Amino acid sequence: MRHYELLVVVKPTLTVEELQAKLNYLKEILEKNGAVISATLEMGTRKLAYQIDKFERGTYVVFYFTAPTAAIAEVERLIRITEEFIRFMTVKFENQKELRFWNKQVEKITKKGDAPAVVESKEIVEDTVTTEA
Structure with a gap:
């Protein structure tokens, strides 16, 4: 089994419940x-x-996982046909230097959450202030 990182950009128009449903769907695809x-x-x-x-913003989610090489094509196919995922990128970690980096990233993420391996960050919102003269 190889080590992978999957970055997915999800439409920003989804509610929190819809986003969690899509992420659970993606987790099911990976595990299946x-x-x-x-x-x-x-x-x-x-x-x-x-x-x-037509979107200027997106919700970023990164998955670190191990999987057989043959599974990646099917996972990417299912991501492509799901409208809520507007972009994705799969990175394969092969040599020892890359694997050390993968392990360090996983360790850093799981350390922040301690119990679950999911870290949620706050939404970044930019407000513009207009003044009338």
Whole structure:
């Protein structure tokens, strides 16, 4: 089994319940295809570098997991056909240096949460102030 990192950008229009439902769906997909999820990092809503599908913001979630190589194609196929995921990127960690980094990231995430391996960050909100002259 190989070590992977999956970054998913979810539409910002989803409610908290809908977001959790989609993340649970993604976890089910991973586990059904033989993956073992080591850590999950919810990074919150952030501004995108460029507009994607008319969205300027997106909710970032990162999964650290181990899975058989054959499972990745099926997981990516199912992510592509789910409308709520506007972008994703899968990174495979191969050599010893990369695996040390993967282990360090998982350890850091699980240490913050202590019991569960899920870290939730606060939503970043930018307010603009307009003044009338």
